[in-house]
Amino acid sequence: MKGLPMREDDLQAYVDDRLDPVRRAEVDDWLVAHPLEAARLRSYRKQNKALQALFAPVLDEPLPEALKVARPQAKPKGMGLLRMAAMLAAVGLGSVLGWTLRGEVQLVQARNEAVAPAQLPALQMATVATADTGLARRAAVAHAVYSPDVRRPVEIGADQEDQLVAWLSKRLGSNLKPPKLGRLGYELIGGRLLPGDKGPVAQFMYHDASGKRLTLYVSRETGDDKETAFQFSEIGPIGVFFWVDRGVGYAISAGADKAELAQVAVTVHEQLRLP
Amino acid sequence: MDDSIKPNEDIGACIPRLRRYARALLGVRGEADDLVQDTLERAWRKLHLWRRDTELRPWLFSIMHNIFIDQRRRAPEETVSLDEHALEFPVAPAQERMMEMVDLESALRMLPAEQREVILLVGLEQLAYKDVAVALGIPVGTVMSRLSRGRERLRELMEGRQRVVALKVVK
Structure with a gap:
């Protein structure tokens, strides 16, 4: 036999057309005398072709919204805190980011936007971790599951608000009252308890005069004492405004735009701070 | 830069x-x-x-x-x-080809993840073996052995299924 003895690696590389022409010719010769091996390699080549045929259509699919993210801007390193605060205050429009306490700009999720309502100076410097986007997703899912429910959107209705407050407060281990959003045209329907990642989660549901529903998701699952800026994310048709304050995650979900949800977020933030 | x-x-x-x-x-x-x-x-x-x-x-x-x-x-x-059964793939032209591909899809799912990764990076993404090694953080030798075992396993799975079908036909 010519050349080196045949090794399995050569045969695999033959399947993938990664041999130099000399070696490839040697394998070709060798296969003539080894029909079973030839059949095996033909089958592997078929696997490659079949894999490509099977998954090629994915390449042509339009990108889902969540992946059509804005690219992060150039990294403004060493930016002064004052300037950052000024920029942050001017955001809302910004296509970007969360700010770390170290003063570095960090990408969170490009479609999340850090928003700094002028009324909330305490939240202007905040740590944002990617885990927070999990909060938004879970809140959006809970919203999507329960808000269309006509007959039983909540477990305890607003007509039994005392009972609702007592029950959710007990289960969450802290005093939790549904915020009043009447000023913004939203009336409380009631609430329910949901399983979260690390414990129970409360969901309050509201509706406006047109019947549009809005949910507030309150979760202790973030654990530590961290805080984040207000962030906005769109998950499918649902807009989610969310933040973490003293280790408690809040997320407001509705089929509403950012401006409207921001108003609700500010109101909720004013009224609802778990001790 | x-x-x-x-x-x-x-x-x-x-x-x-x-x-x-x-x-x-x-x-x-x-x-x-x-x-x-x-x-x-x-x-x-x-x-x-x-x-x-x-x-x-x-x-x-x-x-x-x-x-x-x-x-x-x-x-x-x-x-x-x-x-799992509602995978969104555009319909393939021939029924026969579709059957074969569904088989490939489920056979892929049955492979150990480490073999599946190698097979897909090599066979689907056409990465060079050394790039697969970089991507997976393993030596090239390990890439080659997973490739070899994975491909053979995939073949067995796909042919095995056909044999089962044949056995049903025989009375």
């Missing part, structure tokens, strides 16, 4: 192939796109760690691999998604 290198745009150009690989790896569209999104977020955050004299694609696949591994570690029990 070399102005001719625009990593942001390059990353953007890689998204369709990252999606294709993730879909093949996980099977379920939603999960696959979540994996791609996590990969992109981490890539942009860690772009300063990418060595510009190396290729971008293996680096991106290595990020995806690490996230994939982390997620599996966190949820070690394989769960079968209800969506």
